Amino acid sequence: MAEAKKSTLWLVAERAGVSIASVSRVLNGQPASQGVTERVRAAAAELGYVPDATARSLKVGRTEQIALAVADVGNPVYVGMMHEISRVVTKAGYRLVLSSTGANPKDQIDLLVGLNRGFADGLILSPLRAPEELGAQLKASRFPIVIIGSVPPGVELDNVRADSVAGMALAVNHLAEQGRERIAFVNGPVDTVPGAARRNGYVTALAALGIGHGTQVSARDFTYQAGLKAATALLDKETPDAIVCANDLLAIAALNVATRRGLRIPDDIAIVGMDDTDIADLANPAITSVNLGATKRARTAAKLLLRRLENPEAPLRQVVIEPTLTVRGSS
Amino acid sequence: MAEAKKSTLWLVAERAGVSIASVSRVLNGQPASQGVTERVRAAAAELGYVPDATARSLKVGRTEQIALAVADVGNPVYVGMMHEISRVVTKAGYRLVLSSTGANPKDQIDLLVGLNRGFADGLILSPLRAPEELGAQLKASRFPIVIIGSVPPGVELDNVRADSVAGMALAVNHLAEQGRERIAFVNGPVDTVPGAARRNGYVTALAALGIGHGTQVSARDFTYQAGLKAATALLDKETPDAIVCANDLLAIAALNVATRRGLRIPDDIAIVGMDDTDIADLANPAITSVNLGATKRARTAAKLLLRRLENPEAPLRQVVIEPTLTVRGSS
DNA sequence: AACGTTCTCGTAAACGTTTACAGTCCACAT
DNA sequence: ATGTGGACTGTAAACGTTTACGAGAACGTT
Missing domain, CATH: 3.40.50.2300 (Response regulator)
Structure with a gap:
């Protein structure tokens, strides 16, 4: 069934005796006659066809990836946030690209110019330090960004922060x-x-x-x-x-x-x-x-980004999460 | 300088008065006459040109991404491994895609068919459970995989495990x-x-x-x-x-x-x-x-994958990491 | 002056999809 | 019989790169 060989739309089309357009349509659930549908399905299965993500991305202009940049992966609170964000975005069909900008603020701006290469559709950024230059780069981005923590003055971005x-x-x-x-x-x-x-x-x-x-x-x-x-x-x-x-x-x-x-x-x-x-x-x-609502902040940030991805014109939102106190034995 | 508008090779070529081939060459460091080089550099800078990652990937057949699937992101040991892998692969110019397959083994095989879509050039997998079916999917993969932990019987993959x-x-x-x-x-x-x-x-x-x-x-x-x-x-x-x-x-x-x-x-x-x-x-x-050498295992796994990416014909390697004991107050 | 080399650069063909457009076929109403 | 419309499918043009190929230009050699 699944060979270790890559097979393209072309091969499937050839085997099914139809055009590549028809194959694409069938595989994307567009209407097609029953005969074609069956032949395409069969051919695709026999060849173990899996569509190429890159080619699709190039055509449709979306990578279905979301980038996450956290300051310090060693810190348990970031791990929790990461986990939550991962949950939310994968459920929405996105992959998560982890860009661990270290303590070095230069990494952050590198990341932002990288983002403009379009390897992801959006970015969730939780900066540990926010130097002046970061603000400029943030507003120069072609892609939506939501930041966890305060936004640098002058940039208008969705954000969510703790109180x-x-x-x-x-x-x-x-x-x-x-x-x-x-x-x-x-x-x-x-x-x-x-x-x-x-x-x-x-x-x-x-x-x-x-x-x-x-x-x-x-x-x-x-x-x-x-x-x-x-x-x-x-x-x-x-x-x-x-x-x-x-x-x-x-x-x-x-x-x-x-x-x-x-x-x-x-x-x-x-x-x-x-x-x-x-x-x-x-x-x-x-x-x-x-x-301080870390997981809630994370979830909210993810949802804000998803919302903006599906509606780029959505009004700006800045959310602050209310803290609670968990009393345990040490006090 | 950096506009929020995407600009293509075409635009740069037009502005520099050269062909897109020349632009590509200059930007990739291939030899070109001094005049062309300067004009292209200038045009690219003025337009704030950044090459498109997806298009490049499609052409060269590499995404420069490595996928990592760990069982449980809550566990500190996995966090450490993740961190280490992230370090190694980013230094080698790869991005890290985090695929948190939960406890559910079905996620793992979903991941593997997903990998065949070519969203990453390789995968590092650390399965918590390894059901029979996983083996079949593993060998059907078009892309190199290294697994942390034991390999299911019958599949031949680079792997690294603890003793x-x-x-x-x-x-x-x-x-x-x-x-x-x-x-x-x-x-x-x-x-x-x-x-x-x-x-x-x-x-x-x-x-x-x-x-x-x-x-x-x-x-x-x-x-x-x-x-x-x-x-x-x-x-x-x-x-x-x-x-x-x-x-x-x-x-x-x-x-x-x-x-x-x-x-x-x-x-x-x-x-x-x-x-x-x-x-x-x-x-x-x-x-x-x-x-048990978690970070060392992680590092080794990452290096094994990088090695295989640059030489697919490299001989199979199965590494086992020697444990050490850190004595502290509790014993 | 003719010729071979080398260097530089443009033309065009890929990579694997999606999708607008146009064409074919058939049913149905006129 | 002819036209009208709808359902289906094929052709081809994108998306933004990289790169093989060939055409000129520049240069040195005889």
Whole structure:
């Protein structure tokens, strides 16, 4: 049945004794006489014919591919988003092209000029850093883009983002209700999009509550190892009664550092993380985490892109996802 | 400079006053007179010309894409492999198409017929389950495939796999040296490729050591939640002095269950995981883990595929990666 | 000056589809 | 018998590249 040989419309047409147009029509479900339909079906089956995706793409002007660029594939929250986006777009008949732009912002603009080569019909971009130049490239794109996170000023694109301020408020209020008074903050790099957003959230949330803000430290990046260092530095300086962390990884790091110092969680010190990823459950005790709606953001982004693909003139949409708080053992 | 309008070779040729053949040549670095070269370069720059990937693919017969199909994007070990493969193939100028075949084996064969449409130049496949039919489809493929894990009997493909027996031996010997005598095993589903391999490894490793094998339990899948259940079931029945787990997630689950029961790790009970993923570090204490060479397997698989792409006649290679043991606090 | 080489460049044919257009055939109504 | 319309199918032109081929031009050699 299925030979390892490629066969073209031509071969099928020849074998069925019809024209290639008829073959194409039958195979695409267009109306055709019963005789032709049967002969074509039979010939196609015997030859193990499968249409060529590239040729089809060239003709119809669509690749049926969607590109996804995430900053850091190591981070569990991105993995979750990737997974969700993959689900949505494959269900809609698209393939997912993974373009892991590293921390290097140049990769991002490379990606954008690459996109203009038309290897994908659209792009979902979640930039870790958003330099000036990115904005220019974004608006020069021939293809629809939806970005997860804030859009650079001046570019008009569909986007979906988290509400870091509300999220931080959730965490801080929760801690304040327990009577915690010295709430420290372990952040990631503040020159990143999420780092800046969460710092802002922390400051405003505390201000809104009338609590002076506590000590802030920044990890070198959003990883566990960096978190260990940052948390150690923090606890060397002082012992707050609560730590909120920009990330679940950082939170686990803080939790482990605290535990190893003999602090009891949550009695002596409460820990709350952000993103509410799977790994929040792994810690012992499991960590309370602010769910910034990562998977929902991912899903929404995918749907926004699909919507724009089928209607390029659709009005611009900028969605912000409301955060929730998942309370676990660490607070 | 870069307009949001697509421009073709034709437009560039017209503007430069040359033929499209010359434009193509200049842009591909083929020799051309200085005058033509300059005019073409200028015209291309002014028009913001970027060549069309699809048309090029159709002509040259390559998409410059590599497909990757992993069983479960939730699992950290696959994430690591994905990351590594992404690195290698992008460095070689390929894009990575992510085809997340779920647990459903039908997705896998769908993927294979899809591959025959030529949306990618090759495939890296890491099947969780390998039903009979998969073998047939594999050999019917027009494109090179390398599989991570064992190949179904009868198909000849490049592949790279872990040595589960040696890996288990590493774990078991390590525990035996400490005088542990009752070594239990928390496995994942045994009807999966890794599940079966690791069970086999466990049994043979213990037999080689002359230790009768201990209790085996199987989690419903390779996740933390399933691990909690399995570990609870195990510890309800008995209290071994060591548990090896088929997975780091399962290991963390076992560790947490044990800890919550008041067992001291590693004094009362040692825990060792497998895969040596990032999360092995997150636990408290960090868990000892057998490194089955996941990233190395990934890298090797990618390189095998690249090699075959550039030389389809290369001799078949089946690589097995040697495991190592990373000892941490849990043993 | 005639001739062979080499270099440069344009013409045109692919690659494998989809699809507009036109042609054929037949039924049916006039 | 002739026209009208509809259903079907074939011809051919795209889509945007790459590249084999051949025609000139430029150059050096005799």
